[in-house]
Amino acid sequence: MEKIKNTLKKWWRLFALFHQGAFLDRRMAVVRKEAFDINDNLMLLLFGDFIGIPNPMSYYMLELLPLMADELVPWERRIQNRKFILAEKAAQYDFDT
Amino acid sequence: MKRFTFFGGKGGTGKTSCAASCSLSMAARGVRTLVVSTDPAHSLSDAFNTPIGNRMVLLERNLWGLEIDAEAEAKKYTDSIMEKMLHLVSATIVDEIRRQIEIAYMSPGSEEAAVFDKFIELMESAGKDYDAIVFDTAPTGHTLRLLTLPGILGVWIEHLIEKRQKARKLMEVAARYDRELAEQLKEDPVIEALSARRDKFELARKILTDSETTVFHFVLNPEKLSILETDRAVGMLGKYGIPVGGMVVNKVIPKGAGPFLDKKRLSQEKYLCEIRERFASGPVVELPMLEDDVQGMEQLRIISGLMGAVC
Structure with a gap:
């Protein structure tokens, strides 16, 4: 009896893990990507003059630098490495497979 | 009077x-x-x-x-930011930041802002x-x-706060099954700083009108x-x-x-x-x-x- 219970428990855990990997993580990745996209847009509004877009209040944005310094470098790398935004979006919604 | x-x-x-x-x-x-x-x-x-x-x-x-x-006011402001930066981040980032501060210092409108x-x-x-x-x-x-x-900057900053909040809300959704991420999201100093700035503009607007x-x-x-x-x-x-x-x-x-x-x-x-x-x-x-x-x-x-x- 005890043995059957343990086996069932093990299979149930594997079953749950499979579904988390197959559906949940994927879905959450979409949400997370969207959040990062919005944040990247925000960074562009805040520090656009960094890459040549004039900003009406770049002076006031300076005080955010100490708070966002850690996000700044990855952001710059991300926007510089963007090659084809359409493909990126398509990949996000599984259109590229 | x-x-x-x-x-x-x-x-x-x-x-x-x-x-x-x-x-x-x-x-x-x-x-x-x-x-x-x-x-x-x-x-x-x-x-x-x-x-x-x-x-x-x-x-x-x-x-x-x-x-x-x-000019002196702007210098005071940028110096105080530099001060905060120095014991916050790594040396390479500090160089980036110094460049950024110099750009902002030169940009039109910074004296007015000061x-x-x-x-x-x-x-x-x-x-x-x-x-x-x-x-x-x-x-x-x-x-x-x-x-x-x-009046003008108040609207702008309001928009920035909204965007940041939206991004955070989505992150919270994504963090529902990720305890580590949820821990990081507890507070956001960026929204606090932006809100403080907005409140200052609002105060000025109130006094002036x-x-x-x-x-x-x-x-x-x-x-x-x-x-x-x-x-x-x-x-x-x-x-x-x-x-x-x-x-x-x-x-x-x-x-x-x-x-x-x-x-x-x-x-x-x-x-x-x-x-x-x-x-x-x-x-x-x-x-x-x-x-x-x-x-x-x-x-x-x-x-x-x-x-x-x-x-």
């Missing part, structure tokens, strides 16, 4: 003399007064005939003077060391930009261009809800000043009528054209006696 009195108008009409005289008469009535110049090309020192700088200087009993130095910050700081601390402030502003265009800044505490007087000459520019500025201030007070008509030629000036007087007469018609809502004060430049306490005191209706 209002707590914050502004003097504005076209360049060379006599704003500084009027602001200085007004502050003198306030101080004489026992009000602790600060007279501040926001014009990048300061002339307050010349009017009082005493050196005034970026520090409050006692000019007389109950009267202090200050000339805002935009003056504006000082301006808010002064208005906030009114009631401590001084009770009233008289502002000697820069010529019309610069001042209008300065005063309408809170409150007719109980603030009044904006114009100084003009009886000339066509001066009247037209003042008219436009009055419209602009009205649009942003900044209360307009009286008109000080400076350099009015007195009677019997010789044949040439008498002729000039006739044309001024016409413009004086126009001023009274156009700006009928507030008091109109006439100041005579003087033989000599207005400089030093004695002469300022004479003028302050004539300005009773506006200050």
